[in-house]
Amino acid sequence: MELTDKQIQIIETAERLFAERGFDGTSVRDIAHEAGVNIAMISYYFGSKEKLMEALLEWRVGSIKIRVESLIQDDRYSPIEKVNMLIDEHIDRAMQKQPFHKIMVSVQVTNKNPAILKAANKVKLRNAKVIAELIKDGQKKGVFKKKIDLIFMLNTLVGTVNQSMMSLDYYREFNGQMDMPDEAFQLTIKRKLSIHIKTLFKAILTNES
Amino acid sequence: MELTDKQIQIIETAERLFAERGFDGTSVRDIAHEAGVNIAMISYYFGSKEKLMEALLEWRVGSIKIRVESLIQDDRYSPIEKVNMLIDEHIDRAMQKQPFHKIMVSVQVTNKNPAILKAANKVKLRNAKVIAELIKDGQKKGVFKKKIDLIFMLNTLVGTVNQSMMSLDYYREFNGQMDMPDEAFQLTIKRKLSIHIKTLFKAILTNES
Amino acid sequence: MELTDKQIQIIETAERLFAERGFDGTSVRDIAHEAGVNIAMISYYFGSKEKLMEALLEWRVGSIKIRVESLIQDDRYSPIEKVNMLIDEHIDRAMQKQPFHKIMVSVQVTNKNPAILKAANKVKLRNAKVIAELIKDGQKKGVFKKKIDLIFMLNTLVGTVNQSMMSLDYYREFNGQMDMPDEAFQLTIKRKLSIHIKTLFKAILTNES
Amino acid sequence: MELTDKQIQIIETAERLFAERGFDGTSVRDIAHEAGVNIAMISYYFGSKEKLMEALLEWRVGSIKIRVESLIQDDRYSPIEKVNMLIDEHIDRAMQKQPFHKIMVSVQVTNKNPAILKAANKVKLRNAKVIAELIKDGQKKGVFKKKIDLIFMLNTLVGTVNQSMMSLDYYREFNGQMDMPDEAFQLTIKRKLSIHIKTLFKAILTNES
DNA sequence: CATGAATGAGTCTTCATTCAT
DNA sequence: AATGAATGAAGACTCATTCAT
Secondary structure, eight states: OOOOHHHHHHHHHHHHHHHHHOSTTSOHHHHHHHHTSOTHHHHHHHSSHHHHHHHHHHHHHHHHHHHHHHHHHOTTSOHHHHHHHHHHHHHHHHHHTHHHHHHHHHHHHSTTOHHHHHHHHHHHHHHHHHHHHHHHHHHHTTSSOSOOOHHHHHHHHHHHHHHHHHTHHHHHHHTTOTTSOHHHHHHHHHHHHHHHHHHHHHHHHSOOO | OOOOHHHHHHHHHHHHHHHHHOSTTSOHHHHHHHHTSOTHHHHHHHSSHHHHHHHHHHHHHHHHHHHHHHHHHOTTSOHHHHHHHHHHHHHHHHHHTHHHHHHHHHHHHSTTOHHHHHHHHHHHHHHHHHHHHHHHHHHHTTSSOSOOOHHHHHHHHHHHHHHHHHTHHHHHHHTTOTTSOHHHHHHHHHHHHHHHHHHHHHHHHOOOO | OOOOHHHHHHHHHHHHHHHHHOSTTSOHHHHHHHHTSOTHHHHHHHSSHHHHHHHHHHHHHHHHHHHHHHHHHOTTSOHHHHHHHHHHHHHHHHHHTHHHHHHHHHHHHSTTOHHHHHHHHHHHHHHHHHHHHHHHHHHHTTSSOSOOOHHHHHHHHHHHHHHHHHTHHHHHHHTTOTTSOHHHHHHHHHHHHHHHHHHHHHHHHOOOO | OOOOHHHHHHHHHHHHHHHHHOTTTSOHHHHHHHHTSOTHHHHHHHSSHHHHHHHHHHHHHHHHHHHHHHHHHOTTSOHHHHHHHHHHHHHHHHHHTHHHHHHHHHHHHSTTOHHHHHHHHHHHHHHHHHHHHHHHHHHHTTSSOSOOOHHHHHHHHHHHHHHHHHTHHHHHHHTTOTTSOHHHHHHHHHHHHHHHHHHHHHHHHSOOO
């Protein structure tokens, strides 16, 4: 599906507002107003508010899949290196596209719309399958444990990152870093998160005791 | 704040519906109807829909704090045992009160209402401080690492549990356990989650290499 | 179903406007405005615009059925007298409740809403059955023909009256009676229509050649 | 006014939809979509939705007038034969062009648009005048009654046919002819209607007692 | 000549809240 | 103390029409 500039403009505005206020908390009036377009354009372009949400998911998701798969298939890295890259990749993406990831959380917690939930699950399933391959490869090479619960592992990755992302302000306040510039703070967080999660994954994946 | 039976009835209905459909996706009409009370009662008792949400948070949170603090202060257990008990306590609570925890996620992801977000943060802060004591105690006794990022650790606990809770159906489908009875499935999940997170915490907290 | 004064007020306004402008040509805004009530009241009282239409039909129809049946069962009149009374009864009703009868025509010509059409047909069917009894009685007594197509007969009654009602202005203009007072004109029409249709029915029902 | 193929295509689609759903119940979008033309074409070709309706009336009416007048002026038939032919002609036309006749009923019942109503009345007036000549001729020849109300007579013709046309399904159900093929059913109806109305007209027009 | 894009006004309905009782 | 009736505001969406291309 090809998207015009105006459609992308609408989608990006919707993404921000859906993340900030939730789907039901955002009116098409608000979206249209902030995107600088006529209210009728949302229905005109996307059919409905729900279809707009679906278009938004598809648009963001479409760009993700290619990067993950190509990263996995690269033969220059060891399984453990690949896992680490995956972690960094996910953290980067989550921090950079915070609104989108917040929406993904919303979609899952409020499983009101089956179509949207299904779309979200499809993405998760595809990613899970790709990573399952990576795990198997590591197990075959003897560097990973034999018993690994893939879903829990991914839940820890996604859950920890999401939880951290959702409580950035809280973290700042708790550590007294209210004065640190945004960019510097985000860099710090990303670095710390990376180390933290890699430590966790090492414990889950490898036999080191 | 004293709550009458009817007020609790309303709050419990609201909790379920807010979790299922989100705050904005739930109408006062729905709550009143499902709680079997008059529509005007919500405003009459709580002032407004938002105030009802605040009352709901306060009500659930009030019962939590006592249990956590008393558990920590118990001298019969070692720091590592206490941490493990804390993990199980949290998993149990999250699985048992899923609606409430879903609401907590919603509140954090959609930081629309400052008053509500503030209330949620207060709880987190109090818990964090109590657990910080526990960590310090473990460090003093030499069983815990010196460098521990408390918030990330809690983010992993809360995030992993939430993410797992929000994707129970997905997990079921992925593992082909659609036919397992609900109760048995929940027990399995809780047990697996417990082992998983304890493994993670051991890696974060202790020096075992 | 009991109707409050305000509900009747709304229904009567709706009846007039639906007759004047058609169902789709009438907005709930218009109805509410002309009835002097809040816009939301239509949905509040009747659920929707369509339900309002159904309520309107039921309300008007409810008062009709009793009169027709009791008239038929009266033993003091001969079949031919009863038929004549039925004709006058119908003409009177149609002229007095013109808006309602116009709506009935609209409903039948634009069979968009199955529920409403069904309701209208139910009325017609019930009337047809009652009159069928009357015809049979006349045939048994030897005053009516043996071969009578009930539906066509009723179509002539209803169709002629409706067509006349719908073109009152045209009739006036054609006969140069633009200056006659409304009331006098209506009386003239009713009298002429009565003679006209009774002549028709005599030809259909009786053997007089 | 010359009409291109595309314009006729639009008009015919509009005719069908106006008949099925009413004028206000039909959107320009629907017409354009079902006619397979661009949405903007209706405004482009006809100026507006109302103008399209006027064009539709003019288009259909134009083809009618010639046939009626020529039939009347034919000297080979007696007045009574001419009346009978007129009845059959009208029945045929009504059954064949049901959509158009339904629209004519709609226009008259919902006299919202004066321009359209006026156009419809012009046709009726012209027909009435032609038939008035026929009646006078019959009266001069002594085969028709002296006192005949032309308008009521025409109202019976048009009203009976319209009412029958609008309730074809009801008639079918009432007489248990749901399984009869459409074409056969229409033929039966036309034949019965013809006999029915000719009986009526004989009673109105001639002295046979 | 024809049309895709765009729009302001309008549609019906639902919302949370208030108020008289 | 409790509630049924009522409402203004806002909800998402569709409308007929216009205009630049």
